[in-house]
Amino acid sequence: MFTKGQLYFAAFFIVVFVAAMIYVYRKDLSLHKKYYKGSYWILIAFLAFIGVLFFIKYFVKE
Template sequence: MFTSGQLYFALFFVIVFVTAMIYVYRKDLSLHKLHYKGSLWILLAFFAFIGILFIIKLFLKE
């Protein structure tokens, strides 16, 4: 399916990308705390909304 070179490249890319994202996030952590205070509640509301849609789908399926 994939050659070994492609798999090595994908693995290398993922490792470098995740490392870069962690570095950039750590660098901007103080700004995130200042500007995005209530974002956790938005995320929780989004997951709750998706969960409610899933439950509605299950009940309407029967």
């Protein structure tokens, strides 16, 4: 399916990508706290909306 070289590349890419994302996030942490205050409410609303869709799908199916 995949060669060893492809698997090594994928593993290396994932490790470097995650490390870069952690570095950039920590660098901008103060800006995130300042400009994205209260963004958790949007995440909660989005997850609740997805939950409602699954709830409706379950009861309409029957």
